Amino acid sequence: MKKIIYSMALSIAAIVTCSCHKIDNYPAPSETLQGNIVNIRTGKNVQSELAGNNGNGTRIKLLEISWSSNPTPLYLSGKQDGTYINTKVFAATYKMTAEGAFVPMVQTDGSGQTTVDQSQIVKVQGGTTTVNFKVDPFLEVEWVGEPVLNSDGTITVQCKVNRGTTDPNFQQDITDLWLFVSPTEYVGNNNYDPRYSTHVAYAGTTGDAITGNTITLTTSGGALPKKDLYLRIGSRINYGLKQYNYNEVKVVTVK
């Protein structure tokens, strides 16, 4: 008789759980979305640091508007060289903008009116979709010549920092200038060796004097370790999240 109780229980369980049987797997996303974040005036890619929890670099904002007018945004992290790629994107319609150390692509005035909207509506259907963004960086940082390995084991570099955008609303004071040094290529404000990197802070408007001039910076902390070191210059203005503008990463082999 116990058997009857067990079989009753079993059949109840079978009835209850059969509703879990349906295959509800959705195919994995497989489309590729990629592109460049380009300086509108020079045509060159806008350099950045890695974005995410441990970085404050350029990122791509995706609003999937195929099913909701007010979706929760998705973000794609940009790479340091001003490109981005994601190979696992769902096919859908996206409203896309880029966020970083450049003039915001969407701006509103005090009454909530959208005054600037450079977002792009993109249909990701199949294969590879390329979406480029033309942006107006706050600062343009450039190398002048090549880094020089000094006889005392330090490295001296020369660079120039210029205003990028001509919009006075985004020409706040320059607050920092860094020579970032890192043993890995992912060098930037989120990843540098503080023993060797050099920092110059500017108070008030004093930082504005550096624009246009060739600046010479030398690594700190004496002789550098004998290995490949990655260097770049970063500078930022006192606006918003104070993201850095960078120049290209250069590698120097210290022997």
Add this chain to the structure above:
Amino acid sequence: MKRKIYLLLLVIGTIVPACKKNLDVPPPNIVQDKDIFTSTSGIMAYLARIYSEIPMEDFKWSPTTGFKNFFYGSPAAITGEAISRDQQNSTETFGYWADAYSLIRECNYFSETLPNYASNFSDTQVKNWLGEARFIRAFTYFALAKRYGGVPLIDKVLTKPGASIDDITASIEEYKVPRSSEQATYDFIAADLDYAFANLPETNQKGRASKYAAAALKSRAMLFAGSIAKYNNINLTSGADRLCGIPAAKATDYFKAAYDAASLLDGKFSLYKNSWSPTDKAAQAQNFANLFLDPSSSENIFIRQYHYPDAAHWYDANQIPHQLWNGGYSAETNPTLDFVEMFEGLPKNADGTFKTTDASGHYLLYNNVTDVFANAEPRLKGTVICPGDVFKGQAIDIRRGIYTGSSAGGIDKLVPEGSTSPYPTTDLVTSATDAQTAYTLPDGSKMNPAGLSGDFTSSGVAGCISGFTIRKYLDPNLPTANVTTNHSEQSWIEIRYAEVLLNQAEAGYELFSAGQGATYETTALTDLNLIRERAGATPATLGDMTSVDIIRTERRKELAFENKTWWDMKRWRISDKEQNSRIYRILNPFYSATAGKYFFDDRYDERNSRYTFDPRWYYEQIPASAIAKSTNLVQNPGY
């Protein structure tokens, strides 16, 4: 066995009819409104709970684990006031959100339900209680606003009485209230506090809000709003609402509101000076230390009481100098030299840094370890235990090591100025732990290499790591047996009159610099000098009032280790400038065996612990779980 099957059917048969509607009576074993809102004791129970939930950064606030927490570490170690073994560079990470809205709902529920039962009480009682609920709601909204900027403003209980789950699910979209602007949030807080001020009594029980607590909190919140309007550079808009940031044109209005709210307390409170003497520096220092422990202090405006064993904290166990510990933890808050240098009466270089060497670069030598601090500002001595200071009848013994090298012709710096390198091992006797072997000095006497309270070279030993340890709030009468977890019961002073004076001074100076009139400046100066007089510091003159920094520095000294500085640095928007790959400095006492004298070495934190403030932290990340539940919430920039 067949019987069992019948029994099963019988059970099913009994359960099914129970779904009938007329059996849907409230369970008699659950407390209902009519049980709570008909008696004073019921109201007290309700109020006690919502008071206990107030999000204040007190002894039990840890930036990483939250409110009402027991933790090892020191919240002061995120601001640079101190360094700690168990707290590094960080922002708040626990995401205060859901608890806030639970508390706001409880306040709203109370405010809506109490009037239905008002006939049980006097008008004054009802008025006062409604004022308390508003005060707590304002406190909670301010806790949200200073973290997130604009937040959803919920001024009533959203669900209808007796609503079923189905009703609630059907109207779920209505409950997804979007964020209001940061300005609207501060205006809402101001309105709540005005209501609280009008309804609360002149005085109240300890731990409960009086009308002046509401005015004082308003001065704090409005000062915050004014600072955001003036100094913030971050912008986030959603529709017409500016969720992060307040228009700069509003700064003057908010500073005026802060100034006026502070003025409401004129003559109602006074700075604590019970054991103060105008001529005795030791008495001034003792008076400053007593202020945090005297329950009858005339300076207390709003406090949170603790009581062992039912509501205790463990501040003393965290902070006690190592030599007085009870074998558990100690010395979590180690004030930095950067903090100590702000005070007067110390040997200083021309640039204001602590002077440890003479013109030729040799260490200055002192006969006693206490000599260097002999003329220190009394408030410093009331806040910090310097090497050799007496606490609980013992001289607190802090020493980094014994220098055994020659002292003839002066001792050179052990490591070069500005170096982050470790100390050399030659000519230096140190100790890894508190189990030390005494060193024999040239005169034959014995001395431990490290002090009884540190510094020990092993990072795992709970000793001093900066040359200083904390005195503020530390209870000198707590028996060592009770210097353990969950045994401390001194009250937390959330709002004291000194802060209100500093609020008024800062708002006054900001108004003066915005061209609102010279009287604001003179009031600021008067307030500042009241604080300075009690502190035993030199009074300021109008000529000293060259920038708002003089008031900010005063505030950082006066309110240090009261968990206010972090928010001040944030609202001034200076955190990212102050903490940019920064290593804080410390002051290590050494004893020169050959000279028989002490010297001090100022250097960077030996752990090379670096602090960088990410500008995104000015607005905290709204917890992803909150956005998942309420999808209309817009995340703050950069997250």
